[in-house]
Amino acid sequence: MMHSLCCYGMTLKKILLVFVLAASSLVLIVLATALVLHPDMHETNEESRWIVVLIYPIALSTLTGAICIAVDHRAVVHWEEPTPLPVAQKEVRRVWASELFSNLQMSRPEFCSHCAQRGPPAEWAAPCPAPWMPCNPVVVKTCLCCLDDFEESNQVAILPCGHIFHEACIKSWSLSLAEAAGSCPACRAQFHTVALV
Secondary structure: OHHHHHHOOOOHHHHHHHHHHHHHHHHHHHHHHHHHHOHHHHHOOHHHHHHHHHHHHHHHHHHHHHHHHHHOHHHOOOOOOOOOOOHHHHEEEEEEEEEEHHHOOOOOOOEEEEEEEOOOOOEEOOOEEOOOOOOOOEOOOEOOOOOOEOOOOOEEEEOOOOEEEEHHHHHHHHHOOOHHHHEOOOOOOEOEHHHHO
16 A cells, blocks of 8 residues: 555655544544443433544544545645745846826836846846837826825836836735736736837
8 A cells, every 4th residue: 555655646754644644533433432332421421422422523534634635645735845936937027117196197107127036035126228118107096906095105107008006016016926927917918028028
């Protein structure tokens, strides 16, 4: 049995976990059955009977867990260290124009390429000028990332699609590991540098 479990990709730690869970559940079932069949059990108080009633579900749950782990070892949380992100995914490159909210109506957005390295702490490099793109900012009162209203003194990020967000919100969004992190939170238009070149 040990060889067949190893062939299915289970590590020794997981095999031991299955064995301990199965053995402890069988011990609990035998203990509960012995208590039920014991002649003095019928004469004891009500509390002793409730202990036996509670032992059976615990034993069956433990046995079920052992079976689930043995049958589908992928459902178990991995105990190994998580694999690091590939080098290509550690660097984030996005394009947006940074502007004060109060100046949105008066100025033309100047887009810059913003680069950062993921990881604690994330470090954003100084923005580099990006090619000019036509853009009409969609001026709204609320940031769709954090749902806070914009104030006149807020620094906002204008994406190439025209949607605006707090710059801090877009930085956080860009660093997330979500698949959509390179697209606008509102319309899903791409704003990473590869898509815009």
